[in-house]
Amino acid sequence: MIRLENVTTTFGKGQELFTAVKDVTLDIQAGSIHGIIGFSGAGKSTLLRNINLLQRPTSGQVFVDGVELTGLSEGDLRKQRHDIGMIFQHFNLLNNRTAQQNVELNLKFAGVPKKERRERALEALSIVDLADKASAYPGQLSGGQKQRISIARALVTEPKVLLCDEPTSAVDPRTTTSVLQYLSDINASLGITTVIVTHEMNVIKAIADKVSVMEDGAVVEEFALTSLQDPSFEPITPIGRYLISDDITLNRQPKQANNLAANVARV
C-alpha cells in the first residue's frame, strides 16, 4: 500500500546541511499496522511526513496505493491526500470550531456537499464514541477525547491510509491504551493501513504488526512483532535490542547513610 524508494530528506544547506532521512526504502503492506520507532531526532516524524509529502523528500520516490505522489502536481497531490488521513501528537484541532465542525471541515476540503457532511461527521464521531460531544469545543474536552476527535476527523473521508505522528505522546497511560484500542479496532474493522510513529516500545508491542527501527535518519532494522514471541529472537542492532527491553535501567549510587542522617538532623 505504501512504498518508499531511496527517500532522503535534508534540511538547510552548506555547512548547516542536516540529513533527517537517509536513503530509506520501505514497504508497508495493505491493512497492516506498521510502527516506526526511534529516539528523538532519529528522523521518524520526518519519514512519516514524507509519506503524504507534508515534507517533500529531497530525493527518492513515494508511492501510496500505486500512485507516485512525488510525481504529482500540487492539485493532484491534494486530491490524493483526501485518501491519506493523519493524526498528530498535539491533535491540531481548531479551537474555535466544535468537534463536529472540525470533522466536517475535512469533508469540506474534500468537496463533499453540505447536506452529506453533517451525517458523515456524526457517523465518524460515533466510531470513536463521541457523538454526544459533537457540539463541544476542543477546549472543553480531555486530551484523550481530543485525540479521538482528531481520529474521527481523519477517518471521515474514508482514507486508505492513516498516518499517526506520536498519537499517544501527549496523553496519560490509561488514555494511551484507549486511543490505541480505537486505532486497533478501526484497523481491524475498516482495514485502513496504519503507520504509527512513536518513541514508546510498549505502544509498538501493543498495536503494531511490523516495526522499523530508525537511527540517525536510517532504518537500521525491521521485524515482525510476532517474532518477539520466539524466545530466541533478538534484534540485530544494539538500538533494536535496547528498545525492545524498554526498561529504565539507572546506575544507582549507594545511599550515603551519614549524609542523610546529617541532613535529617539539620532539619
Added chain:
Amino acid sequence: MNFTSVVLATSNGSAAAFSLDRIIELAPEIWVAMAQTFAMLLVAIPIAILLGTPLGIWLYSMSPNGLRPRPKLHRVVDGLVNTIRSFPFLILLIAIIPFTRFVVGTTIGTAAVIVPLTINAIPYFARFVEQNISQLGNGVVEAAQAMGATRGQIIREVLLVEAKPALLSSITIMTVSFISYSAMAGLVGGGGIGDFAIRYGYYRYETGVMLLAIVLMILLVHAVQFIGTRLSRAADKR
C-alpha cells in the same frame, strides 16, 4: 506670553467652565463634532479591515515560513508597510494632500481627513493580521495541508477562524488609537470631538468645554473597549 498668564487665563476659563449655559450653547456643535468623529471612524476602520486583512494575509503567506514563501517580494512590501507606519500622523496628513485631493476632491473637511486616517490604518491593521495569524503556530496549518486543503481554504477556513478573537481585539485597539488620531483632524478643518476639545479648550481656554469633550472621548473609548472585549471573549472558544 509668559507662564503666569497662561495659568491665570486657564483658571479664568475654568471659572466659566462650570457654566451650564455655555455648554448648552455649544451643544449643537458638540453633536456635530461627535458625528464627525463617528463618520471618520465608520469609514476609516471598515476600509482598513477590508484592505488591511488581505495585506496582512499576504505578508504572512509570502514570508519565509509562510504558505507561499516569496522572501524578496515580502521584503519590499514589508518595508513599504513599515515606512507608512513610521510617519507621524500629522506629517502623513500633510504629505498626502495631493492624493487626498485626487480621491475626495477636497483637502479640507471631514472627508479630507478620512483619507489619511484610512491610509494610516491599513498597514496598521495589516500588521495585526500578520501577527495574529503567525502566532497560531504551524499545527493547524499542517493538519489542513494533510487534509488536502488549498491555500485559500487554509486562510478562510482555518487561519481566519482561529485568529478571530485576536483580530477582534486588534480592531478594538485600532479603533481606540484612531479616536486619538482623529483629534488631529482639526489641522485640515476635519472637525470631530478631539478637534473640538483643542479649539475650545486649548486655544480659547474654555477648560470646562474641553473637559466635557474629553469626558465624551473617554466614554467613547470605554464603550469601544467594552464592546470589543465582549465580542472577542465570545468568539474565543479555547
